[in-house]
Amino acid sequence: MALLEVKDLQVRVDEREILHGLSLTVNEGEIHAIMGPNGSGKSTLSHVIAGKPGYEVTGGEILFKGDDLLEMAPDERAAKGVFLAFQYPVEIPGVVTMNFLRTAYNAQRKARGETELMAPEFLKKVREVAKRLSIPQDMLKRGVNVGFSGGEKKRNEILQMALFEPSLCILDEMDSGLDIDALRIAADGVNALRAPDRAIVVITHYQRLLNYIVPDVVHVMSKGRVVKSGGKELALELEASGYAQFDDAA
Amino acid sequence: MNVVLAKSETRQAVSDVFASVRDRLPGAGKAAETRTQAFEAFERAGLPHRRLEDWKYTDLRALMREVLPLAAVPDANALNRAEAALAALPEVDGSRLVLVDGAFAPALSKLAGLEAGVHVQTLREALKDGRNAELLSNGTEPGAMIALNAAMATDGALVTVADGKALTKPIHIVHVATRASAASYTRSFLKIGKAARATLLESFVAADGAKSYQVNDAVSISVGDDAHLQHVRLMADSADATNITTVIFTIGAKVRLTTFNMTSGGGLSRYQGHLTFAGEGAEVNANGVNLLNGRQHADTTLFLDHAVPHCMSREVFRSVLDDRAHSVFQGRIIVRPDAQKTDAKMMTRALLLSDEAEADNKPELEIFADDVTCGHGATTGALDESLLFYLRARGLSEKEAQALLIQAFVGEAIETIASDDLREVAIATAQRWLEVRG
Numbered sequence: 184m185a186l187l188e189v190k191d192l193q194v195r196v197d198e199r200e201i202l203h204g205l206s207l208t209v210n211e212g213e214i215h216a217i218m219g220p221n222g223s224g225k226s227t228l229s230h231v232i233a234g235k236p237g238y239e240v241t242g243g244e245i246l247f248k249g250d251d252l253l254e255m256a257p258d259e260r261a262a263k264g265v266f267l268a269f270q271y272p273v274e275i276p277g278v279v280t281m282n283f284l285r286t287a288y289n290a291q292r293k294a295r296g297e298t299e300l301m302a303p304e305f306l307k308k309v310r311e312v313a314k315r316l317s318i319p320q321d322m323l324k325r326g327v328n329v330g331f332s333g334g335e336k337k338r339n340e341i342l343q344m345a346l347f348e349p350s351l352c353i354l355d356e357m358d359s360g361l362d363i364d365a366l367r368i369a370a371d372g373v374n375a376l377r378a379p380d381r382a383i384v385v386i387t388h389y390q391r392l393l394n395y396i397v398p399d400v401v402h403v404m405s406k407g408r409v410v411k412s413g414g415k416e417l418a419l420e421l422e423a424s425g426y427a428q429f430d431d432a433a
Numbered sequence: 434m435n436v437v438l439a440k441s442e443t444r445q446a447v448s449d450v451f452a453s454v455r456d457r458l459p460g461a462g463k464a465a466e467t468r469t470q471a472f473e474a475f476e477r478a479g480l481p482h483r484r485l486e487d488w489k490y491t492d493l494r495a496l497m498r499e500v501l502p503l504a505a506v507p508d509a510n511a512l513n514r515a516e517a518a519l520a521a522l523p524e525v526d527g528s529r530l531v532l533v534d535g536a537f538a539p540a541l542s543k544l545a546g547l548e549a550g551v552h553v554q555t556l557r558e559a560l561k562d563g564r565n566a567e568l569l570s571n572g573t574e575p576g577a578m579i580a581l582n583a584a585m586a587t588d589g590a591l592v593t594v595a596d597g598k599a600l601t602k603p604i605h606i607v608h609v610a611t612r613a614s615a616a617s618y619t620r621s622f623l624k625i626g627k628a629a630r631a632t633l634l635e636s637f638v639a640a641d642g643a644k645s646y647q648v649n650d651a652v653s654i655s656v657g658d659d660a661h662l663q664h665v666r667l668m669a670d671s672a673d674a675t676n677i678t679t680v681i682f683t684i685g686a687k688v689r690l691t692t693f694n695m696t697s698g699g700g701l702s703r704y705q706g707h708l709t710f711a712g713e714g715a716e717v718n719a720n721g722v723n724l725l726n727g728r729q730h731a732d733t734t735l736f737l738d739h740a741v742p743h744c745m746s747r748e749v750f751r752s753v754l755d756d757r758a759h760s761v762f763q764g765r766i767i768v769r770p771d772a773q774k775t776d777a778k779m780m781t782r783a784l785l786l787s788d789e790a791e792a793d794n795k796p797e798l799e800i801f802a803d804d805v806t807c808g809h810g811a812t813t814g815a816l817d818e819s820l821l822f823y824l825r826a827r828g829l830s831e832k833e834a835q836a837l838l839i840q841a842f843v844g845e846a847i848e849t850i851a852s853d854d855l856r857e858v859a860i861a862t863a864q865r866w867l868e869v870r871g
């Protein structure tokens with residue numbers, strides 16, 4: 184079943200069109216990679232899917248599990264199973280990570296009409312996942328992302344993804360700022376989330392990440408459109424010949 | 434003198450009020466004379482107005498307009514409602530003194546468990562037979578509102594902690610209002626002996642049925658050499674009430690004082706603190722939080738007098754303002770010529786949740802010594818959109834996301850309360866405000 188259908192999406196920021204009719208279909212159980220040079224609109228697409236304010240959708244539609252995603256508030260999208268691991272996770276001083284995780288987790292459960300999880304139970308769950316991702320326990324006591332290294336911020340995103348168990352995971356430049364060991368831990372965390380009822384969309388402009396998270400489908404984005412889609416071999420092709428060949432197509 | 438003001442209706446009404454209640458006010462002889470003098474001082478000045486530099490943002494002539502008649506002595510019905518209001522307060526383990534509409538309420542107080550070394554008396558007892566008239570004098574401290582307080586005070590708590598006593602539990606003074614369109618005046622004294630340790634919590638709450646009332650409270654706190662005091666005040670009067678409170682601190686050498694005020698109630702309020710460093714090596718944290726909405730107006734005016742060398746002061750203020758609320762922070766620091774090595778810093782931040790809310794900040798540093806570290810800073814702004822979006826993308830509703838960021842914002846000031854119990858009470862009060870906000 185199609186989990187996500189983006190149809191002919193046109194998006195403007197400050198009167199300037201950034202996405203010019205982008206289409207993309209992601210099915211349950213699949214891993215997709217979206218590749219493209221800097222400025223091609225990858226983060227814009229991910230933000231519009233997550234519901235970030237400041238983007239004007241001037242055409243097209245986004246369906247998630249058949250529902251109109253653009254009609255939903257960002258928190259509604261999260262509760263329905265949309266998760267974006269941000270390229271630049273923000274720092275939130277004064278909001279303790281553990282408290283934030285529990286508030287978010289229970290807010291999503293409440294929105295779905297599920298019972299909220301009590302603190303000790305939740306604590307245990309968080310500790311387990313954190314350990315698997317090599318996240319030190321004391322990080323959970325600090326302000327969200329405050330004083331975290333780039334790699335720690337990314338791992339904190341994957342920790343949340345693992346806790347919330349979304350059906351659509353979008354990872355925006357998960358590999359930026361990670362050394363090879365950190366990349367491997369993060370990729371293992373993502374691979375552990377592969378499931379028949381879940382789709383993962385990995386946004387990157389390097390092929391390197393795709394050695395660790397092997398995609399079923401690769402899309403090439405250029406200048407606000409998907410200009411080519413194919414199997415995982417497309418990523419290798421790009422690695423060899425670069426993005427320039429697609430510029431004319433866009 | 435301005436004849437028009439002298440004859441204004443407001444002032445006429447006040448002298449009527451004073452004349453009609455004189456018989457009810459404790460203290461004969463010298464005490465009664467002191468009241469008359471205090472009232473005359475108030476009459477000469479009248480309600481403070483915006484042409485007084487110190488009151489420019491909080492014009493009581495325009496905002497308060499009148500002085501209401503004195504609240505009736507609480508009857509059984511009033512005490513029952515007060516009891517219900519007390520039951521709704523967060524639990525605090527310790528002794529409790531309750532003043533209902535300005536009258537000590539022994540049945541609602543918990544004084545049986547007072548720790549050794551603590552002595553408590555009511556103002557009414559202390560003034561009996563005209564004794565202790567000095568309790569009604571305001572010393573060199575000017576101000577019409579504290580003069581009015583001296584003239585009208587019906588009761589209060591006199592608490593002393595003996596030298597060297599380290600109390601393990603907080604002393605809680607609760608002011609409960611039960612009446613509509615009436616005023617209460619209370620005057621309390623806290624004396625912390627040398628090297629003693631104590632914690633004082635003050636709460637202001639409204640009982641069911643309390644409406645459009647006025648509170649005028651004066652507190653005098655003296656802290657002996659080497660003593661430590663934590664003082665937390667939570668003002669949650671009803672949103673149509675007026676609360677004018679003056680606190681005078683005098684602190685000795687090497688004192689550690691944390692004083693924290695949270696204003697979440699009151700339609701019109703002024704919390705004015707006057708702190709004098711009387712001994713070297715003292716450290717003071719004077720912090721506060723305003724949580725305001727509707728048309729609430731809350732003024733915090735603090736005056737720190739660094740009169741001696743080697744003292745430190747830190748002021749951290751946070752205001753959260755919704756709707757058309759108005760918050761005022763005036764922080765004045767004076768460093769006297771002798772007060773070398775003074776280290777004084779003041780930081781105010783206001784968070785505006787609405788375009789119509791307003792925050793005024795007036796820092797004043799008067800430095801007469803040359804070897805000092807002093808500074809102040811202020812910011813005003815809205816919630817950060819990118820943080821809000823991050824939280825919403827993780828499933829928090831708009832209100833939940835705002836609440837979490839507001840808690841973090843005020844947390845920086847609340848965190849300074851060292852007592853776990855009192856910090857929890859302050860956090861609970863802030864959370865309740867956020868929940869009511871919806």
Ligand SMILES: Nc1ncnc2c1ncn2[C@@H]1O[C@H](COP(=O)(O)OP(=O)(O)O)[C@@H](O)[C@H]1O
Nearest residue numbers: 196197201219220221222223224225226227228
């Ligand atoms: N908030 C914004 N305001 C103005 N222009 C923007 C904004 N966000 C992105 N853009 C522009 O949109 C284009 C696509 O950006 P982005 O989606 O971040 O690309 P990518 O993630 O592929 O590097 C770029 O030209 C960028 O400058």
Ligand SMILES: [Mg+2]
Nearest residue numbers: 225226270356
């Ligand atoms: Mg990007």
